[in-house]
Amino acid sequence: MMIASPPSSRPLVLLLAAVQAAAAAVSFTVPGRVNTGGYQYAPLDPAPVGISFEFFAFPSYFTNVTATSQCLSNWKGLTGTWPPIRIGGTTQDRAQYDAATSAYVVYSVSNAADAPASLTFGSSFFTLAGTYGGSVVTGLNRGKNNVQNTIDAAKVAVAEMDNLLAIELGNEPEYWASAGQPIASGGWSPALDAASQNNWDITVGKALGKTGIIQAGNSNDAPPTWGAAELIATENATVKQYVKTYAHHNYPGGSVSSLMSHKGIASNLHVFDADVEAALGEGKPYVFGETNSVSGGGAASVSPTFGAALWTMDYVLRASYSNISRTYFHHGTVGNCQYCFWGRYSMGAPYYGATAATALLAGASHLAALDDGSSAYASYVSFAANGTPLRVLLYNSDYYAGSGTRASQTFQLSGLAATGTVRAKRLVGDSALARVDQGGKVTWGGQTYTDGSCKVSGTETYETLTVSGGQVAATLAASEALLVYLQ
Numbered sequence: 001m002m003i004a005s006p007p008s009s010r011p012l013v014l015l016l017a018a019v020q021a022a023a024a025a026v027s028f029t030v031p032g033r034v035n036t037g038g039y040q041y042a043p044l045d046p047a048p049v050g051i052s053f054e055f056f057a058f059p060s061y062f063t064n065v066t067a068t069s070q071c072l073s074n075w076k077g078l079t080g081t082w083p084p085i086r087i088g089g090t091t092q093d094r095a096q097y098d099a100a101t102s103a104y105v106v107y108s109v110s111n112a113a114d115a116p117a118s119l120t121f122g123s124s125f126f127t128l129a130g131t132y133g134g135s136v137v138t139g140l141n142r143g144k145n146n147v148q149n150t151i152d153a154a155k156v157a158v159a160e161m162d163n164l165l166a167i168e169l170g171n172e173p174e175y176w177a178s179a180g181q182p183i184a185s186g187g188w189s190p191a192l193d194a195a196s197q198n199n200w201d202i203t204v205g206k207a208l209g210k211t212g213i214i215q216a217g218n219s220n221d222a223p224p225t226w227g228a229a230e231l232i233a234t235e236n237a238t239v240k241q242y243v244k245t246y247a248h249h250n251y252p253g254g255s256v257s258s259l260m261s262h263k264g265i266a267s268n269l270h271v272f273d274a275d276v277e278a279a280l281g282e283g284k285p286y287v288f289g290e291t292n293s294v295s296g297g298g299a300a301s302v303s304p305t306f307g308a309a310l311w312t313m314d315y316v317l318r319a320s321y322s323n324i325s326r327t328y329f330h331h332g333t334v335g336n337c338q339y340c341f342w343g344r345y346s347m348g349a350p351y352y353g354a355t356a357a358t359a360l361l362a363g364a365s366h367l368a369a370l371d372d373g374s375s376a377y378a379s380y381v382s383f384a385a386n387g388t389p390l391r392v393l394l395y396n397s398d399y400y401a402g403s404g405t406r407a408s409q410t411f412q413l414s415g416l417a418a419t420g421t422v423r424a425k426r427l428v429g430d431s432a433l434a435r436v437d438q439g440g441k442v443t444w445g446g447q448t449y450t451d452g453s454c455k456v457s458g459t460e461t462y463e464t465l466t467v468s469g470g471q472v473a474a475t476l477a478a479s480e481a482l483l484v485y486l487q
């Protein structure tokens, strides 16, 4: 891109700003059809953006947090499919089924911000999960080494949930030795866990009389030590028939600027390439069963920010592009959850990023990334079932912390229909550090989501971009994203 010479009378500070803002355009060619142009294409799940609920907190989210149903239904409105959910987490291995209780969950904590050290749950837990319109993966206990209790619970889950997609047998087993879980008392390792998973998959699957019912893996420590490839290598055909999906957990952590860096996101996803390939090699989907920005409920200085929202958006798109079928963003203790998209009283900025990603993927059958993940600038294209490009998402991951000049980057798209106009919707925040739960401004297409209800507010705003010679240019401020609608 040419930089126009400024009039000599222009103050130096403006000249510098102009030079800064006018970095060379990044150019991408949008393929006219899926599976062309030398790009890689990932087939898409109907709703790749999902939510994970911490086991003990699930009934509270579904009965006592008003925003839950609206936040999920906003995405159903975009995609036509209820977002997939997963129920599980550390407290699934602290939970025991109690056929005698009519309560969803029974536990006590000295502080409402705590997760319970042990709990029981009744059949109504699964009746409640069965009311959800989307698919549900539920986690059950393996850590306590009480397989009969888990079978009893699994039978109720199958009976009560027409929407049951799969059952996990244990959460993040690599931490069980240090957590003092009974099953790890005689020693624990990836190999011992794999042998245990395999036996439990067969025992529980047989008791249910169901194949294709287990979501296997569920580790958090990075592959290859713990992961799908390591697990699959230990499985024979008997075990494999009970496995529906392979899952891993991921909490990349870091600072806001490192988290939202597109280059960082792309390299974080490459950690899982071999595991994804191993799962797909078995003809089984690979998912992020539990994930979010920073482990342990999130970091106050990172997880609630607009930068984390941009991470959420780019991360789930890069995961989908990497053939990770579904990404379940974890929601922990109500009222003590830095990375939550919503809570009882306030919205979290990350919901906006997840919504922008959902809008790109809505109704699409394939996704391509046009960039190679080596720069700060991302571009994704979604494709309709008829093979035509639906939408392009552009992301400028340069970090803007809120002071000084906000740089910008021009993106040039070519390969479009020769002339005309396209509409676009912008994801904007005051800065990468803006927090909607602290009064910071974040908007998606000019709209906001209301605290406490998750109802959309404000006028939906599109901008119009002019296409000329099959090309269109758009300028994105640092820490900003734009969704261009080609149809």
Ligand SMILES: *[C@@H]1O[C@H](CO)[C@@H](O)[C@H](O)[C@H]1NC(C)=O
Binding pocket: 060, 064
């Ligand atoms: C719902 O939330 C409120 C506010 O935290 C709490 O006092 C109440 O006990 C909760 N009710 C249930 C059924 O969880």
Ligand SMILES: *[C@@H]1O[C@H](CO)[C@@H](O)[C@H](O)[C@H]1NC(C)=O
Binding pocket: 195, 198, 199, 236, 237, 238, 239
């Ligand atoms: C398959 O593996 C399981 C344990 O993982 C074992 O119990 C079973 O005997 C094996 N089946 C065959 C046919 O080798």
Ligand SMILES: *[C@@H]1O[C@H](CO)[C@@H](O)[C@H](O)[C@H]1NC(C)=O
Binding pocket: 040, 041, 042, 043, 321, 322, 323
């Ligand atoms: C994802 O899977 C498709 C086949 O379904 C393959 O063509 C593509 O290369 C894979 N993507 C990546 C990034 O490996």
